[in-house]
Amino acid sequence: MNEATYHNELLKCNRCGACKELCPTYLTTLNETMGARGRIAMLGELEEKQLVPTKKLAEKIFSCMLCGACRDLCPTGINIPEVIYQGRARLKNLFGRGLLLRTALRYSVPRTDNVFSILKKMQKLFYQPLYNRGVLPYIPEITSEPFKNSFQVYKKFKRLSRIAIFSGCSVNYLYPDLGKALSRILLSKGFEVIVFKGELCCGAPLRSAGLEDEAVSLAKRNIEHFSKVRAEAIISMCPTCTMVIREHYSGISNNTISNFMDINEFFIKYDIAKDLEISPAVITYHDPCHLNHGLKIKNEPRQILKDIKGVEFIEMQHAGECCGFAGSFSLHFKDISKNIGRKKIHNIADTMADTVVTSCPGCIMQLEGLKRETNMKLNIKHIIEVVDEAMRTAVE
Numbered sequence: 001m002n003e004a005t006y007h008n009e010l011l012k013c014n015r016c017g018a019c020k021e022l023c024p025t026y027l028t029t030l031n032e033t034m035g036a037r038g039r040i041a042m043l044g045e046l047e048e049k050q051l052v053p054t055k056k057l058a059e060k061i062f063s064c065m066l067c068g069a070c071r072d073l074c075p076t077g078i079n080i081p082e083v084i085y086q087g088r089a090r091l092k093n094l095f096g097r098g099l100l101l102r103t104a105l106r107y108s109v110p111r112t113d114n115v116f117s118i119l120k121k122m123q124k125l126f127y128q129p130l131y132n133r134g135v136l137p138y139i140p141e142i143t144s145e146p147f148k149n150s151f152q153v154y155k156k157f158k159r160l161s162r163i164a165i166f167s168g169c170s171v172n173y174l175y176p177d178l179g180k181a182l183s184r185i186l187l188s189k190g191f192e193v194i195v196f197k198g199e200l201c202c203g204a205p206l207r208s209a210g211l212e213d214e215a216v217s218l219a220k221r222n223i224e225h226f227s228k229v230r231a232e233a234i235i236s237m238c239p240t241c242t243m244v245i246r247e248h249y250s251g252i253s254n255n256t257i258s259n260f261m262d263i264n265e266f267f268i269k270y271d272i273a274k275d276l277e278i279s280p281a282v283i284t285y286h287d288p289c290h291l292n293h294g295l296k297i298k299n300e301p302r303q304i305l306k307d308i309k310g311v312e313f314i315e316m317q318h319a320g321e322c323c324g325f326a327g328s329f330s331l332h333f334k335d336i337s338k339n340i341g342r343k344k345i346h347n348i349a350d351t352m353a354d355t356v357v358t359s360c361p362g363c364i365m366q367l368e369g370l371k372r373e374t375n376m377k378l379n380i381k382h383i384i385e386v387v388d389e390a391m392r393t394a395v396e
């Protein structure tokens with residue numbers, strides 16, 4: 001978004017307040033400056049020089065979860081999350097709490113393997129006491145074998161087609177078993193599977209931290225990398241990666257990866273969950289914000305789950321409301337993150353389901369942390385795990 005477009009987007013706001021209706025940070029704090037309208041108004045007044053940039057103002061702009069719940073509510077069509085990204089790029093140096101993370105991201109994103117291996121050692125030494133004192137949220141154990149390094153190509157003699165997996169940082173370093181489960185699913189359906197050692201972060205954490213130039217350079221490198229791949233589809237288990245690559249890359253780098261897909265779309269397109277069965281389970285589904293609001297994928301995961309025999313599906317209240325994770329938001333705004341998450345846990349508990357399924361590794365991390373806090377008995381699964389389990393049951 002160039003200067004003129006940014007300026008014009010802000011001018012379009014008529015202060016109607018429609019965008020506040022689903023804004024989780026507003027609904028949790030009931031503070032106008034913590035809501036969509038307040039943020040757009042502040043950025044507009046900053047642009048008109050009626051406000052001066054301050055640390056407090058930067059804090060309000062960085063307190064947005066970038067969930068996108070406000071986007072379709074705006075009658076004048078302002079792309080609110082995109083305007084917030086642009087606002088952050090302008091205000092980043094005033095957001096003091098984000099300084100450490102910005103510095104770390106600048107250094108770590110181009111060399112994630114090295115950084116996660118250092119983090120793994122630090123996690124062993126320092127994490128538990130900090131978690132016990134509530135300083136850090138729940139983080140699963142960092143793996144010593146990133147998924148993308150575990151294998152490169154699984155060839156099939158008679159292949160249906162070739163599919164490339166974009167693992168994303170959370171699957172690579174925190175949830176490699178999800179990557180392995182997806183590989184098993186694809187291989188058992190007759191696809192050739194490729195995983196890239198050279199895959200880079202999608203750039204979402206950089207954009208979120210206001211580091212637009214760095215995100216653009218990463219986008220260009222990923223586009224160049226994946227343009228060399230001859231695959232029917234490149235699929236991802238993380239909706240944030242999918243949204244950023246599919247929806248943001250064209251805006252920030254004038255290019256995109258056109259055959260990039262979310263796994264739910266892919267599973268529906270290829271009838272992956274057809275004729276599958278699992279042991280009886282009562283399941284409810286939590287919509288990840290970037291899948292639901294960002295990519296408008298809402299029915300597909302429900303369809304997949306309902307197609308599996310043995311699943312009793314129960315819809316929870318407000319399934320589309322955020323779980324409170326939002327990446328670095330859960331570190332910088334811990335109390336709001338937990339308050340939003342507790343509401344989600346209540347809605348899950350009200351269904352009496354034994355399992356909550358979602359399609360995002362970040363949501364799994366947040367729900368796992370909340371489950372531990374409340375000592376709740378609940379299975380938390382990525383949709384890939386349910387499909388993988390059903391496929392393995394079918395083989396046995």
Ligand code: SF4
Pocket residue numbers: 022023024025026035036039063064065066067068069070071080081
């Ligand atoms: S993206 Fe989410 S948190 Fe941010 S202003 Fe919009 S609704 Fe509120």
Ligand code: SF4
Pocket residue numbers: 012013014015016017018019020036037040073074075076077078080
């Ligand atoms: S819905 Fe759009 S026009 Fe209305 S206050 Fe929000 S940003 Fe402004």
